[in-house]
Amino acid sequence: MRFKSRLAIAAGRAAGSLSRALRLGGGTSLPGAVALKIDPRTIGALARRLDQGSVVITATNGKTTTANMAADILSAAGLLPIHNAAGANLAYGIATALMQGAGEGDRPTIGLFEVDEATVKNVVPDLAPRVLAVGNIFRDQLDRFGEVDQTARLIAAGISELPEGARLVLNADDPRVAALGQGFEPEPLYFGIDDVGYAQSGGIGAQDSKDCLVCGGPLTYERRYFSHLGHYACPSCGFSRPAPQVTAIDLDLTLRGSRFKLVTPAGTFKIELKVPAIYNVYNALLATSVCLALGVEPRTIAAGLADFKPAFGRFEMIEVGGRRLHIMLIKNPTGFNQAIEALNIDARPKNIFFAINDNLADGTDVSWLWDADIENLEAPKWLLAGGIRAHDMALRLKYAGFDDGALRVEPDFDSALKLALDAVAPGDDLYILPTYTAMLEIRRRLQHLGGVSAFWKPGGLIE
Amino acid sequence: MKTLRLAHLYPDLMNLYGDRGNIIVLRRRCAWRGIELVVDDVSIGDDLAGDYDLAFIGGGQDREQLLVCRDFQRRLDQFKGMVDGGLVVLAICGGYQLLGRRFLTYQNEELPGLGILDIETVGGQKRLIGNVVVKVKLDGSERLLVGFENHSGRTILGPGARPLGTIERGFGNNGRDGTEGARQANVFGTYLHGSLLPKNPWFADYLLEPALKRKYGDDFSLEPLDDGLEDAARTAAIRRIEEIHRRRWVPGWFKR
Numbered sequence A: 001m002r003f004k005s006r007l008a009i010a011a012g013r014a015a016g017s018l019s020r021a022l023r024l025g026g027g028t029s030l031p032g033a034v035a036l037k038i039d040p041r042t043i044g045a046l047a048r049r050l051d052q053g054s055v056v057i058t059a060t061n062g063k064t065t066t067a068n069m070a071a072d073i074l075s076a077a078g079l080l081p082i083h084n085a086a087g088a089n090l091a092y093g094i095a096t097a098l099m100q101g102a103g104e105g106d107r108p109t110i111g112l113f114e115v116d117e118a119t120v121k122n123v124v125p126d127l128a129p130r131v132l133a134v135g136n137i138f139r140d141q142l143d144r145f146g147e148v149d150q151t152a153r154l155i156a157a158g159i160s161e162l163p164e165g166a167r168l169v170l171n172a173d174d175p176r177v178a179a180l181g182q183g184f185e186p187e188p189l190y191f192g193i194d195d196v197g198y199a200q201s202g203g204i205g206a207q208d209s210k211d212c213l214v215c216g217g218p219l220t221y222e223r224r225y226f227s228h229l230g231h232y233a234c235p236s237c238g239f240s241r242p243a244p245q246v247t248a249i250d251l252d253l254t255l256r257g258s259r260f261k262l263v264t265p266a267g268t269f270k271i272e273l274k275v276p277a278i279y280n281v282y283n284a285l286l287a288t289s290v291c292l293a294l295g296v297e298p299r300t301i302a303a304g305l306a307d308f309k310p311a312f313g314r315f316e317m318i319e320v321g322g323r324r325l326h327i328m329l330i331k332n333p334t335g336f337n338q339a340i341e342a343l344n345i346d347a348r349p350k351n352i353f354f355a356i357n358d359n360l361a362d363g364t365d366v367s368w369l370w371d372a373d374i375e376n377l378e379a380p381k382w383l384l385a386g387g388i389r390a391h392d393m394a395l396r397l398k399y400a401g402f403d404d405g406a407l408r409v410e411p412d413f414d415s416a417l418k419l420a421l422d423a424v425a426p427g428d429d430l431y432i433l434p435t436y437t438a439m440l441e442i443r444r445r446l447q448h449l450g451g452v453s454a455f456w457k458p459g460g461l462i463e
Numbered sequence B: 001m002k003t004l005r006l007a008h009l010y011p012d013l014m015n016l017y018g019d020r021g022n023i024i025v026l027r028r029r030c031a032w033r034g035i036e037l038v039v040d041d042v043s044i045g046d047d048l049a050g051d052y053d054l055a056f057i058g059g060g061q062d063r064e065q066l067l068v069c070r071d072f073q074r075r076l077d078q079f080k081g082m083v084d085g086g087l088v089v090l091a092i093c094g095g096y097q098l099l100g101r102r103f104l105t106y107q108n109e110e111l112p113g114l115g116i117l118d119i120e121t122v123g124g125q126k127r128l129i130g131n132v133v134v135k136v137k138l139d140g141s142e143r144l145l146v147g148f149e150n151h152s153g154r155t156i157l158g159p160g161a162r163p164l165g166t167i168e169r170g171f172g173n174n175g176r177d178g179t180e181g182a183r184q185a186n187v188f189g190t191y192l193h194g195s196l197l198p199k200n201p202w203f204a205d206y207l208l209e210p211a212l213k214r215k216y217g218d219d220f221s222l223e224p225l226d227d228g229l230e231d232a233a234r235t236a237a238i239r240r241i242e243e244i245h246r247r248r249w250v251p252g253w254f255k256r
């Protein structure tokens, strides 16, 4: 390794230790930021040392869940995946993961990176990944990328930088993603859902891709699973869903988890996932396809998926004083609709805490709340709007018809959590739907409570 | 029961950034006063058949804006007639640009507009993105509109159009002359989405009132509603915008 790269890595590590010692935070990005400032080629220098190469996963929704699923499978296959922390999916975070992962254990190492859609083109030349996987393209943080089309163009720019022979893994059910594979060599590995029971019809909802990417004509759907994902075709030019090699059939979805049959070229396997809702079936299909492209045995894949546990804030359940708190991260209209769909599986009257922030990592434009189909929410009992944009959320609920005295507004997180824990009786469930930074703030407060839940008493949070 | 009819123009193509929130608000605010707002989706190939009181067109991406512009030509005369007859029109972002005389892309490609508003838009390289506060003086009293803008086009008003308001925070029409939006007769155009109407209910009513007066006579006036939550949301948004404005620069990686 060049002297400059070694110096950059040493300086980055030192900055990381210092930051930790001073409790300044920034540990998942700071070392990489410092190293890249000194040597912009740090990622390339470190990536060349991964003996199994690397994998890049990008998507609007589900990057973290998918990367975690793939990490569990690769670990089950005896590899040591080096992967970036949830959310640290820009170049800094990837460099940090590579710096921290180097030199651990003696298993063969593979880089597994969830990468921000706009960052793909910046890191692909350095990482030279063996596999690039694209899960979906939805409306998300448009204040950053401008338009949905722009997101697809940014990812396409990353694809054009792939090294010779690299594999593309694409969601056949997302027309915008499937179109990325046109003309790519070797033939991309496509995945999709082939179930008949869970398809829905009608309603525009948060559909972001309604016309054909090739000719601009309207797409027709034989089947739609959610948003614009499904079995589509363009009657005017013939562009249609590519036949997927990896599919899911016989779906059985409950709030507790998802059961389905995984069909691969190497056989069919029964899968039981501990995460609910159809979007997690897509996440599992992507993780499966990535691992198949890397040569992992389907049996190992099925075992890895069965062991998978969701990361904090991505449908995790925490107990506080006998109350079950379910946290479902929402960050765009589609994610919001998915969360509502998952909530509706529980038919009982529900307590729900929406926590909406508008920091950079959340997207500074909160207009997306109006693109979500909040009207579809069934059986709300007690509703709380919190976070920096609590009032915007409350207005959305009011205009969806949910302000009949059951709606509370509290921007402050401490007060909001106190209200929520007072309102929800022990033994009952509280659903928390936070944006990214709201999730982090709630997590920080619940960590305080988690170990000390016995000290919580109605009427007050005791820290 | 009193009824208003609204033509939602190209909702499948022109629907960015929560535009449909504006329709939801108009419909609810009518319903709370016992007025039915009938909303017809009018898209490519559909006829603009109906005695409309209001029309709404939202924002779209360049590709979709082009499709809409092409389709609109065949109903342009009919639509201009409706506007002359007092149709209240609200156009947001891409829809606003489309109502203008023409659009020049950044590569100097000229796209014709509909010529309903005396405005021209030129594509810019840098997108103008962020929260916006606009001071509006419509019927003598001064009021605020808050929203979010995200556009690359720079719009210049001709003598036929008046600005909707003046910028307090944000970029507005072009980031230079301090104006935001345009108004010509009952046609209103603006770059504010966010959605516009939920946090600015006075403006929603300001649009409904002339439509109702035209249909039910000049004596008609809208019953006031309890806008406590809406007003609190506007105040909170303005406070947030001022806070962002004041905040010192902090490196991105430090916040993660």
Ligand SMILES: [Zn+2]
Pocket: A212, A213, A214, A215, A216, A217, A234, A235, A236, A237, A238, A239
């Ligand atoms: Zn086509």
